[in-house]
Amino acid sequence: MTSRDGELAAxxxxxxxxxxxxxxASARAYERALxxxxxxxxxxxxxxxxxxxxxxxxxxxxxxxxxxxEYLDLLGEYSAxxxxxxxxxxxxxxxxxxxxxLVLGGPNVYEASLAAAIxxxxxxxxxxxxTNSGTEANLMALSAVRAVKPRHPRILVFDGAYHGGVFYxxxxxxxxxxxxxxxxxxxxxxEGVRALLRExxxxxxxxxxxxxxxxxxxxxxxxxxxxxxxxxxxxxxxLIFDEVMTSRLSPSGLQGALGIRPDMTTLGKYLGGxxxxxxxxxxxxxxxxxxxxxxxxxxxxGTFNNNVxxxxxxxxxxxxxxxxxxxxxxxxxxxxxxxxxxxMAAEREIPFQATGCGSLIGLHFCRGLIRCAxxxxxxxxxxxxxxxxxxxxxxxxxxxxxxxxxxxxYIALSLPTTDEDCESFVGAVDDIFRRHGRVIEDLx
Numbered sequence: 001m002t003s004r005d006g007e008l009a010a011x012x013x014x015x016x017x018x019x020x021x022x023x024x025a026s027a028r029a030y031e032r033a034l035x036x037x038x039x040x041x042x043x044x045x046x047x048x049x050x051x052x053x054x055x056x057x058x059x060x061x062x063x064x065x066x067x068x069x070e071y072l073d074l075l076g077e078y079s080a081x082x083x084x085x086x087x088x089x090x091x092x093x094x095x096x097x098x099x100x101x102l103v104l105g106g107p108n109v110y111e112a113s114l115a116a117a118i119x120x121x122x123x124x125x126x127x128x129x130x131t132n133s134g135t136e137a138n139l140m141a142l143s144a145v146r147a148v149k150p151r152h153p154r155i156l157v158f159d160g161a162y163h164g165g166v167f168y169x170x171x172x173x174x175x176x177x178x179x180x181x182x183x184x185x186x187x188x189x190x191e192g193v194r195a196l197l198r199e200x201x202x203x204x205x206x207x208x209x210x211x212x213x214x215x216x217x218x219x220x221x222x223x224x225x226x227x228x229x230x231x232x233x234x235x236x237x238x239l240i241f242d243e244v245m246t247s248r249l250s251p252s253g254l255q256g257a258l259g260i261r262p263d264m265t266t267l268g269k270y271l272g273g274x275x276x277x278x279x280x281x282x283x284x285x286x287x288x289x290x291x292x293x294x295x296x297x298x299x300x301x302g303t304f305n306n307n308v309x310x311x312x313x314x315x316x317x318x319x320x321x322x323x324x325x326x327x328x329x330x331x332x333x334x335x336x337x338x339x340x341x342x343x344m345a346a347e348r349e350i351p352f353q354a355t356g357c358g359s360l361i362g363l364h365f366c367r368g369l370i371r372c373a374x375x376x377x378x379x380x381x382x383x384x385x386x387x388x389x390x391x392x393x394x395x396x397x398x399x400x401x402x403x404x405x406x407x408x409x410y411i412a413l414s415l416p417t418t419d420e421d422c423e424s425f426v427g428a429v430d431d432i433f434r435r436h437g438r439v440i441e442d443l444x
Contacts (some may be wrong), residue, residue: 160373
């Protein structure tokens with residue numbers, strides 16, 4: 001360990017000590033949870049050391065923990081919390097649905113309206129079906145395209161992609177991934193992926209791609225997605241856009257902003273209005289295979305596919321709250337925040353940058369253009385540990401100042417967020433770098 005590494009470790013230890021002192025009730029809640037759940041949680045991404053905060057309540061874009069401390073919520077429930085924690089229109093819709101009765105066991109008055117609203121916003125979705133999560137939406141979409149093309153079982157995905165709990169491809173393929181026949185390409189590598197598609201096209205059912213990698217918030221280049229569309233059309237491969245996260249990044253998702261029409265689209269997160277939600281849809285000829293009135297229809301059961309809470313909140317959110325004008329406003333705010341963070345880091349000469357698109361932002365301790373997942377990683381275990389330590393220090397220091405985002409440096413702005421909130425956060429990060437810049441300015 002170098003002296004710089006030692007200073008970084010000491011800074012983390014001091015920040016962690018302060019964090020423990022400030023959050024005794026969260027510490028106790030974590031210890032209780034450890035008795036009943038592995039790691040004290042049931043959602044791996046919510047864990048961070050020394051223990052995660054336990055939330056008592058949320059209002060607008062503020063969270064209050066069980067110790068009574070308030071935070072500016074910059075995580076936005078990993079983009080599912082777009083509407084904030086207490087939007088009155090969403091709350092009224094949920095209360096009405098509760099008053100009218102839950103688990104009705106049949107079609108309800110909301111689902112067709114939500115389907116119509118989604119089709120109106122995303123023209124490539126000619127028919128749509130609902131699920132309970134983005135993971136489930138991707139599972140159903142992939143199962144459908146493999147059934148449509150049974151002689152072409154392989155799916156092309158990309159290093160660094162995350163398509164749900166059983167579709168994770170950072171530095172390879174997770175041991176818990178669904179056992180499909182995967183082919184992994186490099187994101188934004190136009191010619192390399194073109195060659196893969198032409199070499200393996202005869203075995204490929206589909207290409208599954210996020211138009212912005214969720215891990216790291218790395219946007220696809222227009223040239224890359226245009227090539228995917230052209231090559232998929234050329235070789236009769238189905239193009240699936242995973243817009244579970246990115247559908248919020250313009251009034252019609254990133255597919256609308258990029259001018260690309262995929263064959264299938266998967267959705268999730270905020271489109272349930274804060275309740276559990278997923279959806280998959282696309283070309284009529286593919287989706288019609290799910291029509292149970294037709295001979296040989298694909299079966300798609302699911303007790304809570306059309307649960308009234310998600311349907312009611314979803315309709316209210318998409319038609320009355322997240323209007324096209326609001327989509328433009330919150331994404332413009334995110335662009336301003338990203339620019340200010342990058343300007344501040346450049347002025348302090350810190351190896352730090354903010355990537356992403358619109359209201360979704362990734363924070364990275366590295367220099368140079370980030371076009372794929374590997375660009376955000378270090379080339380040696382020692383340097384990667386130093387980068388991870390810098391992320392830990394920033395996260396702890398931000399929490400101690402009342403700002404909440406993901407430890408990996410992920411930010412998803414919610415609609416209540418203001419320019420003043422963003423200015424305050426930039427000031428806090430600047431202060432952290434003022435205090436600790438010397439130990440992170442030369443990460444090796």
